[in-house]
Amino acid sequence: MEQKLRTIFAESLEIPEERVKDELEYNTLPEWDSISHMSLIAAIEDSFDIMLDTEDVIDMSSFGKAKEIVAKYGA
Amino acid sequence: MLLKDRIVWVTGASGGIGRSTALKLASEGATLILAGRQEERLHAVAEEIRASGASACTVFAYDVANQEEVQQTFKEAAAKYGRLDGMVNNAGILEESLLSTLKHDHLQRVFSVNVFGTLYHMQMASRLMMRKKQGSIVNISSIIGSSGKEGLSVYGASKAAVNGAVKSAAKELAPFGIRVNAVAPGFIATDMTGKLKEDIYRMRMGSIKMKRAGLPEEVADTVLYLLSDLSKYVTGQTIGVDGGMVE
Numbered sequence: 186m187e188q189k190l191r192t193i194f195a196e197s198l199e200i201p202e203e204r205v206k207d208e209l210e211y212n213t214l215p216e217w218d219s220i221s222h223m224s225l226i227a228a229i230e231d232s233f234d235i236m237l238d239t240e241d242v243i244d245m246s247s248f249g250k251a252k253e254i255v256a257k258y259g260a
Numbered sequence: 261m262l263l264k265d266r267i268v269w270v271t272g273a274s275g276g277i278g279r280s281t282a283l284k285l286a287s288e289g290a291t292l293i294l295a296g297r298q299e300e301r302l303h304a305v306a307e308e309i310r311a312s313g314a315s316a317c318t319v320f321a322y323d324v325a326n327q328e329e330v331q332q333t334f335k336e337a338a339a340k341y342g343r344l345d346g347m348v349n350n351a352g353i354l355e356e357s358l359l360s361t362l363k364h365d366h367l368q369r370v371f372s373v374n375v376f377g378t379l380y381h382m383q384m385a386s387r388l389m390m391r392k393k394q395g396s397i398v399n400i401s402s403i404i405g406s407s408g409k410e411g412l413s414v415y416g417a418s419k420a421a422v423n424g425a426v427k428s429a430a431k432e433l434a435p436f437g438i439r440v441n442a443v444a445p446g447f448i449a450t451d452m453t454g455k456l457k458e459d460i461y462r463m464r465m466g467s468i469k470m471k472r473a474g475l476p477e478e479v480a481d482t483v484l485y486l487l488s489d490l491s492k493y494v495t496g497q498t499i500g501v502d503g504g505m506v507e
Binding site for chain 1: 338387390391393436
């Protein structure tokens with residue numbers, strides 16, 4: 186799951202996979218703004234075939250947090 | 261067919277404009293999700309659609325003004341279809357009240373369905389549409405939202421809110437290939453308008469230049485246009501379907 190999620194992050198934010206680490210946080214780089222955040226959510230939901238709760242969309246503030254959230258959905 | 265293989269969600273699909281819209285969209289090839297509270301009536305519309313030989317449809321009975329129920333229903337739809345191409349927010353209630361006799365319950369009821377319910381569906385529909393970076397959301401507003409009428413301050417305010425939401429959402433969602441528009445019917449012959457008091461009914465008819473009430477099918481035609489690629493460069497608009505109402 187982690188590698189699949191890393192690839193989604195890299196492709197959605199258009200950054201190299203090496204930059205996708207647990208500490209990578211929302212709004213700390215120009216590529217991860219509010220617009221790309223929604224693209225990222227859509228890509229995660231589509232790839233893992235899940236639909237996140239609104240609270241989880243808001244809480245997904247880092248790659249580390251995203252791993253926790255996606256795992257919660259059994260993906 | 262203008263909507264072949266497209267999945268379209270219609271709230272308030274059990275009667276009036278919603279039912280006519282569902283039948284129209286199905287005849288143009290859409291696979292429909294029929295939503296609303298009245299399960300039996302929704303199934304009756306689904307049966308009409310099947311009998312006409314159009315695409316299959318799914319019925320979801322829930323309270324459109326309950327955010328948790330809306331989210332849960334969208335999860336079920338996402339699991340079944342994986343995408344959404346069109347959203348028609350038609351569910352609405354019309355109740356009249358003079359300002360002097362206005363009660364909080366009335367405000368709460370009208371805004372819960374007409375505004376909150378519409379926004380909940382816009383939110384969830386747009387998230388599903390983002391997956392494929394395409395989609396069209398059509399909110400059923402009302403001419404009352406822009407022109408106003410005595411006794412309809414609350415209803416008018418709720419529809420003006422819908423028009424405002426359309427303007428902002430259209431700008432927010434355009435980068436994702438999602439269009440957002442509204443249709444503002446004038447006086448349309450439905451169960452809802454049939455409940456109006458006689459004097460208000462007469463006043464409405466007197467303000468229509470075409471000298472007749474509109475038909476639900478005539479609203480459905482405009483919804484179809486906004487869902488289809490015929491309007492692919494149209495977003496953020498509220499289109500009146502009102503026979504030339506002058507006030």
